[in-house]
Structure formats: structure tokens, C-alpha cells
Amino acid sequence: MIEILLIILAPIIGGFIYGAERIVRARMQNRLGPPLLQPFYDMYKLMDKQAFIINSYHTILGIMHFVTLWVVVAFVIVGQNLLYIIFLHLLSSIFLILAGFSVKSIYSHIGANRELIAMIAYEPILIMLAVAFFMLNGSFEISAIRENSSALFSIPLLFLAFLLIVPIKLKKSPFDAIQAHQEIIGGVEVEFSGIFFEFLYMAKLLEYVFIYALVMLFAGDSFILALTLFLAVFFLVNLLDNSTARIRIDHLIKIVLVIGLTLATLNIIGLSYV
């Protein structure tokens, strides 16, 4: 019962995380910041706006991105197969990329290209993560991972590698070249407007829930550790976002593949000998 409630409320939970994040970011810059409910005000406003449809595929693919991502989050909450979840999440990103390529806007194309490049960078680490959890628990099922004790001390290097890809998925600097506002104006989301942009906006909130749910997976059955990890990663990501500049997309792939993939591989080799 509580799982169904969590699945239905997932975008709202994401909205609260995003609202809190904007306040935290503002306080770090010595500003007051918007109210906590600001993401919901934005959503209500977008519902009321006029919407332009470029072509029907573009619009439908944007909605599909949102729906697939909601299914991913639902599977994480229910406790399905981790490997399956990662590939389904890949599918949702592919819908977004196809939407980016389905219009003529050059910014949309650049954004979709960068999304593809970033996917090459972060996807191996996510799969390594699933492999490591399989070696520890003997199962890809998230419900099995949640029943065992914390995996954080068995796979600390993989946790560091995972921390590297959190800013990519949440579109935070230094790894926000995918959506770079004021440079390529949001990348793939450039041609969406009105209620169709709202689906992308809510998909972003679901992405928050997905990533932080993966972070909490490291804590295993300990609820207090899960909460600590969530708060620590939340503050770390925002601190990093405020204190670093954007790096180029080719630097992004170099840094993530060289450092992240090496750390992940070392950790898995270590696990196989223990």
C-alpha cells in the first residue's frame, strides 16, 4: 500500500527535493531564494500557457520519456531487477534523444548529441554498479539488496565513481554541458513549450527521485544510513554546483571514463578476490 502511494507521489517528492535544492543553493550564495513550493508554481503556470507543437513525434517522444522514467522509479520503489531498471532508464534517455533529433533546431541537435556522449560516460558505471551488487548479494533484485546489510564498506570506490555521475544525471555543474543554459539554451528541451515542457520538467523531478533512490541503495537495510547518505550527497552536489565552472563535454567524458571507470573496475576486481 505504501509503495503504491510512493509511486503516485514520486513527482511530488521530486518537486520538494528540487524546491529545497533551490533554497539551499540560494543560501550558499547569500541569497533568500524562491519559496519551497516554487517547482509546483512553475508547473501550474506551464499548464496555463499556450503550447506550440513542432511535430507530433517530438511531442509524443517527450511524453514517452516522462512515462518511462515514472515506470523506472516505480520499479525501484517496488524492488525489481536492478539491471532491468538501468536498461529501462537508458530507454527513457533514448526517447529524449530521439525527440531532440526530430526537430530542425540546431540547439536541440547539439543537446541530443551531448546527451549521447554523456550516456557513453555514465552508463558503464551504472552497469558496474549492478554487477557489484550482484557479486555482494547473489541477486539483481533491489528487494534483496535492501534486505542485506550496507554495501558501502565493500564498494567504497564504486560509490566514489557513482558520485562522479550524479552531477551528470542531475544536470549540475561542473558536468552540465548537456543542458548548458545560456549556451545551448537547455539542449533537447529547447523546442518544448507549455504543457509539453511540463512533462520534461516533471521528468527532471523524477530523475532526482531515481538518482537519490540509487544513492540510498548503498545503505542496504539501515534507514539512518540511507538518510545520512541522501543528505550528504544532496549537500555535496549543491556545494559542487555552486563552486565549480562548467567543463567541456570532451573533458567530461575523459574525466568520467578515466577516473570513474578505473575506480569501478578496481573495486570489482577487488571484490572477486575477497
Place this chain on the structure above:
Amino acid sequence: MFNFKKYRKKSPWILHYNAGSCNGCDIEILAALSPKYDLERFGVINTGNPKQSDIFLVTGPVTFRSRERLVELYTQMPEPKVVIALGSCTCTGGVFRDMYNVEDGIDRYIPVDVYIPGCAASPELIIDGIVKALDILEQKTKKMEKPLKLFQDASTKDGIINKRDCALKVGEKDEEN
């Protein structure tokens, strides 16, 4: 049903366009967004994407080259939207008025809702103007406002004043609805 109109006021997203400004007003906009004045506490985001923004913030006297882009950006913005003319140049042409390459203010091309004077307009004035624009935004309908004709004869007698009256009429018509 649920009344969405009151939420327009709470999340205005700004599109800033520089129609040949000297950068004085642009710097003041950045100052208004900076920690001291903090426009984001009203929910303002500087999006830079016309398809997702509500407020069209224009600086600069419209130079001959930028006028087509100005109208194009205006028509790309979804309704409801408001237009703010920021700075003396944008309102009337300012010191550049009657120069051969300058079109004397944006209200010859698009209907303007709020004029913010000043060279350069101070951040306090900009915040006041945006808050005023939000009141107008709340009353607007989703009906399309037609931009004025792009290639207008610049030499008509007293043309600028006439165009400004026209822009005012468009705003009044919306208040009746």
C-alpha cells in the same frame, strides 16, 4: 475548477533580448539577479528560451539589423506574455533618436506593457517594473496579440506617438475580457 491564473504571478520566466543596447541596462539586469537584489525570490528565472518564457525584457534602441529578430522572438513566445521596455533607449530611442540606423524604441514593432525609464535603469526600478508587469500578466488572456507591421514607414507624421497609443489600446482591451 482550479484557478491557474494566480500562479502566473509566482513563476515569471524572463527572456532578455539586447536590441543594440550599450550593455548598461544589461549589467543592471544582472545586478537585479545577483545576491544583493535577488530577483529569484519572486520565482524569476532568466531562461533565454522564448518558448518557455513569460516576460520579454528588451534593452536598447532597436537597431536596423535587430528589428526582425525582435519580432521573431516576440511571436515565438507563447501567450500569455508581457513586454517590458527597459531603459530610455528602448522606450523612445533615447540619445540615439532619429539616427539613420536606429528605429526609435520597440513600440513601433511590438505592443509594450511596461516602460522602465532611466539611463541606465537602476535595479530597484527594474524590480518595480517587473512586479508591475506581473499584475498585467495576471489579467491577460490567451488571445494572440498581433505584432505591429514589421516594415513600417518611418517618415509618417508623428508615427511614434500613434504606435504607442496603439500598444496601450491592446492592453486595455485585455483588461475588459
